[in-house]
Amino acid sequence: MRPEAILESALYAADLDAARAFYGGFLGLEEIGHQPGRHVFFRVGAGILLVFNPTATEISDPTARLPVPGHGARGPGHLCFAASRAEIAQWRDRLTAAGIAIEAEFDWPEGARSLYFRDPAGNSLEFAEPRLWAWQATRIQP
C-alpha cells in the first residue's frame, strides 16, 4: 500500500481576489469553493488546486467540529500543469497577450518542453509535457 494519487495540491496567496481572477478567469479553471479571506479552490481534472491565505489558515481550532490542522507557507511555491507541446505554445501566446511575463521556456535534456511564469502572488507556475517524468520508466527498460 502506497499513495497512488495526489488529490489536493496547495499554493498560498494573500490576495485571493487576484488568485480567483488568475486561476479561474485567465487559466479557466473551474472554481469549486470560495471563502472570502480564507481560500479559493479549483478543480484540475481529477485533482484539486487549493489556494489559501496563510494568515487565515495557519491558525486552527482543534475544538471545531471539523478540526482542520493549521498550515500556511510564505514565499514563492511551485506547481506544474500538464500540457502538450502545442498547448504550451498556445499558453505562451495567451500569457504574452495578457501581459504576463514568460520567465523561462526550454527543452529538458530528454526533450520535454517547459514554460514558466508567475501567478499574481509570485508563485512559480509551469506548463510541462508529462513525458518530462517518463524518462526513468523508459531508462530502466533495455
Add this chain to the structure above:
Amino acid sequence: MRPEAILESALYAADLDAARAFYGGFLGLEEIGHQPGRHVFFRVGAGILLVFNPTATEISDPTARLPVPGHGARGPGHLCFAASRAEIAQWRDRLTAAGIAIEAEFDWPEGARSLYFRDPAGNSLEFAEPRLWAWQATRIQP
C-alpha cells in the same frame, strides 16, 4: 483550453534526508530524483511530488542552460493523497505504530473521511477519500 491535470506538486523541507526517509521509506513512494541539499522527487501515480530545500531553490541562474526560475516557501504547506476509507484506517494504524501523531481524523459533511498528520518538516499531510470533491458534481444534478 484549460489545464486538465496537475503534473507536479511541491513541498519544502530543509532536511531532505528526513524527507527521503519519510516519503520514500515510510510512505513507500518511488524516488525518481535526488540532488543532495537541493531536492528529492517522488512519483505518485500520474503525478510527481517535488520536495525542495528552499534555501537551494530560491536562487536561480537565468544564464544557466536550464534556467529554472527560483522558488522556495517557508512554513507548513499542505498536500493530500487520495485513499479509500479502508486505506485511511490502515494508514492510521501504520502512522500510530511508527510514532507519528494523528493530528485530526473526521468525516466531512458529505461523508468523506480525512486523516491528517505531519511530515518531518511540519507540512500538513492528509489522506482523503476522493469523493470529498465529488459533491459539487453531484449537487448540480437534479
